[in-house]
Structure formats: C-alpha cells, structure tokens
Amino acid sequence: MITSLSRRQQLSTEVGRLERMLEIRAVEESIQNLYNDGHVRGSTHLANGQEAVSVGIATVLRPSDVVTCTYRGHAAALALGVTPEGVLGEICGRVIGCSGGIGGSMHLMDASVGLMPTFAIVGAGLPVAAGVALAAKLKKNDSVALTIFGDGSTNIGAFHETLNMASIFKLPVIFVIENNLYGEYTRINLSTPISDLADRADSYAMRKEIVDGQDIDAVISSISAAVEFARAGNGPSLIEAKTYRYSGHSRSDPATYRLPGELDQWKQRDPLNIAAERLISKGAFSGSDLEKMKAEITLRVSHAIETVLASDGPSLDELLKHVQAGGK
Amino acid sequence: MTIMRTRQAVIQALSDELESDPTVFLMGEDIGSGGPFKATEGLIEQFGESRVIDTPISEMAFLGAGVGAAAMGMRPVVEMMFVEFIGVALDQLTTQGAFFRYLSRGAYQVPLTIRAAAGAGLGFGCQHSQMLDQWFRGNSGLSLVVPSNPQSMYGLLRSAIRSNDPVVVLEHKALYGERGEVITGEAGIIPIGQARVVTEGKDVTIVAIGSTVITAKSALESQNEWTADIIDLQTLIPWDRTTVINSVAKTGRLVVIEESSYSGGWGTEITSEAVSRLWGILKAPPHRITSPDAPIPYAQELEKRYLPSTDYVVSQINELIKTGKNPAPWWEGKN
Numbered sequence: 001m002i003t004s005l006s007r008r009q010q011l012s013t014e015v016g017r018l019e020r021m022l023e024i025r026a027v028e029e030s031i032q033n034l035y036n037d038g039h040v041r042g043s044t045h046l047a048n049g050q051e052a053v054s055v056g057i058a059t060v061l062r063p064s065d066v067v068t069c070t071y072r073g074h075a076a077a078l079a080l081g082v083t084p085e086g087v088l089g090e091i092c093g094r095v096i097g098c099s100g101g102i103g104g105s106m107h108l109m110d111a112s113v114g115l116m117p118t119f120a121i122v123g124a125g126l127p128v129a130a131g132v133a134l135a136a137k138l139k140k141n142d143s144v145a146l147t148i149f150g151d152g153s154t155n156i157g158a159f160h161e162t163l164n165m166a167s168i169f170k171l172p173v174i175f176v177i178e179n180n181l182y183g184e185y186t187r188i189n190l191s192t193p194i195s196d197l198a199d200r201a202d203s204y205a206m207r208k209e210i211v212d213g214q215d216i217d218a219v220i221s222s223i224s225a226a227v228e229f230a231r232a233g234n235g236p237s238l239i240e241a242k243t244y245r246y247s248g249h250s251r252s253d254p255a256t257y258r259l260p261g262e263l264d265q266w267k268q269r270d271p272l273n274i275a276a277e278r279l280i281s282k283g284a285f286s287g288s289d290l291e292k293m294k295a296e297i298t299l300r301v302s303h304a305i306e307t308v309l310a311s312d313g314p315s316l317d318e319l320l321k322h323v324q325a326g327g328k
Numbered sequence: 329m330t331i332m333r334t335r336q337a338v339i340q341a342l343s344d345e346l347e348s349d350p351t352v353f354l355m356g357e358d359i360g361s362g363g364p365f366k367a368t369e370g371l372i373e374q375f376g377e378s379r380v381i382d383t384p385i386s387e388m389a390f391l392g393a394g395v396g397a398a399a400m401g402m403r404p405v406v407e408m409m410f411v412e413f414i415g416v417a418l419d420q421l422t423t424q425g426a427f428f429r430y431l432s433r434g435a436y437q438v439p440l441t442i443r444a445a446a447g448a449g450l451g452f453g454c455q456h457s458q459m460l461d462q463w464f465r466g467n468s469g470l471s472l473v474v475p476s477n478p479q480s481m482y483g484l485l486r487s488a489i490r491s492n493d494p495v496v497v498l499e500h501k502a503l504y505g506e507r508g509e510v511i512t513g514e515a516g517i518i519p520i521g522q523a524r525v526v527t528e529g530k531d532v533t534i535v536a537i538g539s540t541v542i543t544a545k546s547a548l549e550s551q552n553e554w555t556a557d558i559i560d561l562q563t564l565i566p567w568d569r570t571t572v573i574n575s576v577a578k579t580g581r582l583v584v585i586e587e588s589s590y591s592g593g594w595g596t597e598i599t600s601e602a603v604s605r606l607w608g609i610l611k612a613p614p615h616r617i618t619s620p621d622a623p624i625p626y627a628q629e630l631e632k633r634y635l636p637s638t639d640y641v642v643s644q645i646n647e648l649i650k651t652g653k654n655p656a657p658w659w660e661g662k663n
C-alpha cells in the first residue's frame with residue numbers, strides 16, 4: 001500500500017526525485033481544469049518552477065523532522081510524501097484530502113511525514129518552527145525543524161524576531177527562503193532594499209547560504225549542510241534558494257508585472273529539465289525512460305483526479321469536530 | 329491550607345506543575361528575575377534556565393514558539409508581561425495556535441498557557457491597564473479564565489496548564505498583592521468552565537469576574553436593602569451558562585459588573601442569554617454596570633471613576649430594584 005511515508009522513501013534515488021518533481025508539476029497543472037469544472041473554491045498558489053527546492057528539502061529531512069510551510073505548499077506536501085489524492089482531494093474539499101477537506105489548498109498537512117498544517121498568514125510558520133526546534137532541544141533529541149517561506153516574508157516582523165531568537169537560543173531550525181523575486185504582485189526591488197536576502201542572517205550572527213534553487217543537487221547539498229549543523233547542536237541557518245514561479249501569485253493573478261522575457265529566461269533553467277538532463281547524461285536513464293515516466297505520471301494524476309471526484313465531501317459532523325479537546 | 333498573596337499563588341501553581349510534569353516549561357520576558365509583579369520569583373533558581381526561559385522582547389517569536397513547542401508535546405506557559413503585548417503577537421494565538429487542532433484534524437494539539445497581567449487601578453495608563461478579553465471572545469479553539477483571588481489563581485492556572493488546548497489566563501494586576509487562603513494540590517484545582525457561587529441571596533444575581541467580584545462583594549456588604557447571588561464566572565470562555573441561568577431564574581434580576589468598555593463587553597452575551605432563556609419571568613431588565621467607552625486615564629481620580637466603584641454599583645442596583653428599569657450610566661449626557 002502506498003503511504004506518505006513509503007512515498008517519502010522513493011526520494012532516496014535520483015530517479016525517484018526526478019519523478020517526484022515531474023509529478024508535482026503535473027498535479028499543479030491539473031488544478032486549472034479542476035477549477036474550470038467547478039471543483040476548486042477560493043484561491044490556489046502554485047509553485048511551478050520551484051519544485052527542486054521542495055524535493056531537495058524532503059530528500060534530506062527525516063520524516064520525524066518537522067516542516068512548516070506557507071500557503072504555497074502543494075509542492076512541499078507532495079515532496080514530503082503526501083499523495084496526489086491527498087493534495088488534490090484537499091484542494092477539491094473532499095474527505096480523502098490530506099486535511100479531510102477542512103483546510104483547502106492553503107492548509108495541507110500530514111503529521112506522519114512531519115508536515116504541520118501549512119500557514120496562510122505570511123511569516124506565521126517561522127515562530128512555530130522555532131518552537132518545534134525548542135521542543136527538540138528541551139527533549140534533547142536530534143530532530144530539526146525547517147520552515148519554508150517566500151521572499152515577501154523577510155519583510156515581516158515574525159521573520160526578524162524569530163531569526164534573532166533562534167540565533168541566541170541556538171535552535172535546530174533551518175530557515176529556507178524561496179526567493180522567487182515577487183512578493184504577491186510586487187517585484188522584490190520595490191519592496192526590499194537588498195537583492196541577496198541571505199544577507200539578513202548577518203544581523204543575527206547566523207550561518208547563511210545562497211543556493212541555486214533550480215538545481216536539486218545544489219539544494220540537497222545546501223540543506224544537508226544546514227541540517228547537519230543543526231543536529232550537531234550548532235544552531236540555525238538561513239538559506240536563500242534563488243528560484244522563480246511560472247504562475248502568478250494566486251489563480252486570479254495573470255502576472256502581467258513580469259519583466260519582458262523574464263519568464264522565458266527562467267524556463268531555460270527549468271529544474272525538471274536540469275535534473276532530467278543530468279540523469280540522462282550519466283547514462284543509466286534515457287530520453288525514452290523520461291517519456292515513459294511522464295506518461296505514467298499523467299496516468300497517475302488522472303487516476304488521482306478520478307478518485308478525488310468520486311470521493312465525498314466531509315460530513316456535517318466534521319464541522320464541529322476537533323475544535324477543542326473537549327469537543328466531539 | 330496556606331495563606332498567600334495572589335502572586336504567590338501563581339508561583340505555587342507554576343512550581344507544582346513544573347514539579348509534576350517534565351514537559352511544562354515557562355517562557356517570557358524577565359521571568360527569571362521574577363518580572364514586574366514578582367509572579368515568577370524564585371522559579372529559575374529552583375528549576376533552572378532550561379525550564380524558566382528568558383526571551384528577547386519579541387512577543388510574536390516566543391508566543392509562536394510556544395505554539396510550536398506545544399504542538400510537539402511540551403506544555404509551555406508563556407508570560408505576556410502585560411496583556412496589551414499580545415497585540416503584537418495575536419496572529420500566533422488566535423489564528424495559528426487556536427486553529428491547529430482543527431486544521432490538523434486532531435493530529436496536533438496545542439496545550440499552551442498564556443498568562444497575562446491585565447486590569448486597571450494601579451496607574452499604569454491606557455496601554456498597560458486593559459482587560460482585553462474582547463480580543464479572544466468569539467475565537468474558536470481557545471479558553472479564557474480570569475482568577476479573582478489566590479485560590480482561583482492557583483486552581484485555574486493549574487487547570488490551564490493541564491488543558492490540551494490554548495488557555496489565556498488574565499491575571500488582574502490589582503489582585504496580585506491580595507491575600508487569601510489557598511488549598512494547594514489536586515484538591516485546589518478548579519475546572520475550566522465552572523462558575524463559583526460566592527454568596528446566595530434572593531433579590532438579584534450579580535455576575536462578575538476578576539476584580540469586579542471584589543466590588544460586588546463590597547457592594548453587597550455595604551447595604552441592607554437587598555441580598556444577592558454573587559457569581560464569580562472564573563472562566564469567560566466558555567462561560568457557565570447553567571449556573572448563571574439557574575440563579576437568574578431564582579432571583580429574577582441580573583446585574584453584570586464589567587471592568588471594560590460598555591460597547592462590546594462580555595456582559596452583552598450574559599444579558600442576551602438571560603433575556604432569551606428567561607423572557608417572561610424576569611422582574612427587571614438585565615442590567616450591565618461597566619466602564620465608559622473611553623481609554624483608561626492615568627490620573628488617580630479619573631481612573632477610579634473609570635472603574636465601577638462599590639458606591640456606584642450599590643446605587644445602580646438600588647435603582648434597578650426600586651424602579652424595575654435600567655438606571656442610566658454615570659456618563660450619560662456627559663459626552
């Protein structure tokens with residue numbers, strides 16, 4: 001039986017990682033059709049173009065480590081192990097969704113692989129990750145917390161307060177900025193006076209690194225070093241992954257604010273292509289293997305959609321469950 | 329049974345929980361040195377720096393860290409030196425911590441206690457004197473308790489720490505120095521959601537929390553015209569409907585005493601419930617005695633006037649019983 005945990009283990013090979021990145025892309029590309037057919041409510045925030053960051057992170061962390069992530073969380077959830085049925089089911093508000101259809105696209109979760117309910121408030125996941133790390137430190141185990149957030153979060157108070165506190169407490173937490181150059185609809189140079197956001201670590205005497213977010217191997221090596229550093233009790237790191245999202249901020253954003261040619265330029269460095277070409281160049285994987293893999297994923301996602309659409313929405317009882325411990 | 333001050337009851341409750349549960353730890357600003365109200369005095373010496381953690385002045389970071397640590401099985405007790413300081417961290421409590429259980433379908437729970445000094449009367453000015461219970465009412469997923477004496481401080485705080493959901497404890501700063509008898513240990517623990525009937529009478533039910541319980545008692549004792557059921561709600565979220573409604577059904581009159589603005593006060597919910605449930609058997613319209621819609625002034629005479637005083641409560645209740653109509657508040661016609 002396929003579980004989130006067994007899917008997580010598939011990231012132990014290069015082929016498995018490529019497959020997961022392709023799957024994330026395919027799942028996200030299916031959402032627009034689901035929306036057009038009236039199955040998706042509210043908003044969704046795609047991470048296409050950023051897949052290598054999520055899969056790289058999930059490759060390095062143990063399932064017992066904990067991740068807090070923003071509402072741009074489809075990629076992180078799938079990377080960490082949540083099934084396409086779990087993610088698409090949640091986006092469609094069905095009971096088989098990873099949060100039982102109660103959360104929606106912005107609130108994906110799976111405790112079995114360490115994914116806390118994703119956070120729909122910018123910056124909110126950072127203090128919580130610090131608390132997770134504090135708990136690990138107090139319990140004297142070697143778990144780490146990792147928090148994924150966008151460039152926009154680096155201008156919110158929670159970012160600065162948490163980095164400062166994590167540094168003085170030497171907490172085992174890894175802060176990962178997905179710098180995709182836009183905070184919602186606004187280009188970074190209009191909101192932020194520096195271009196290398198990792199430099200903000202300097203104010204907090206924190207270890208920092210800038211990494212090419214389109215290259216999964218670079219991400220893996222950067223995250224590995226930070227995780228090792230944290231597990232050894234040396235404290236937090238701030239990692240800035242330079243990346244790009246191919247879609248607008250949310251579904252309603254056509255991203256007309258992009259610089260001319262910028263999108264095409266980033267697509268030249270597509271993280272899926274980089275990973276596939278590298279794998280093919282090593283000889284053990286061919287172009288036809290890649291085509292076969294893509295076809296399998298297309299089939300898997302369409303099966304997932306069938307399963308999701310055949311699934312019920314949560315029952316009325318669920319509305320009142322889990323409000324407080326004393327509840328039903 | 330021991331005689332102690334309310335602030336000592338805080339220390340005793342914290343100490344007893346730290347002693348009995350290794351997952352309990354304290355976090356906040358200056359708690360190692362005891363804080364401005366000496367409500368954590370001596371604990372760092374007794375339990376060490378890993379269980380009594382001094383933080384930077386970063387409420388969002390350490391309140392949120394409380395949420396995260398709680399979700400990982402710890403029982404953090406986070407101190408907000410003054411309740412207003414929660415304002416800069418409100419998201420972490422009301423939007424994150426309070427909804428974590430719901431969003432995770434019970435996979436994560438947040439056994440987090442937030443202690444905050446609240447209330448007026450000591451000349452701390454408008455930014456350090458409010459009750460601010462209105463920030464939490466109507467917010468699913470959390471509870472709120474308001475102790476009124478050393479015993480309820482001890483008993484409610486221990487319940488808060490043992491709760492598997494976030495609980496806000498509003499500690500009235502004017503009560504920290506008050507002395508009273510305290511039963512410690514399991515017998516002294518007061519369940520969340522349970523009101524206490526302080527006195528029993530026949531003419532009126534007076535519902536109060538925190539400092540207004542003291543005002544209600546002194547109002548009752550200073551006259552011979554009427555007798556009252558004084559109910560100390562103890563828990564504001566969720567409040568004990570049964571005890572209040574049963575009492576009002578008996579007395580036929582309800583007066584709520586609130587130390588906060590007239591508009592949006594917690595008493596609106598109590599009076600509304602009483603009217604809805606007891607329509608037709610009430611002898612007088614339910615009445616709220618509150619502070620005016622204004623920030624809390626510093627000057628002593630004005631701050632005293634801001635708070636419902638004993639004399640004011642007596643005159644309001646006298647008039648209510650005599651006329652069967654709601655007496656006007658003292659500020660009517662003045663603004």
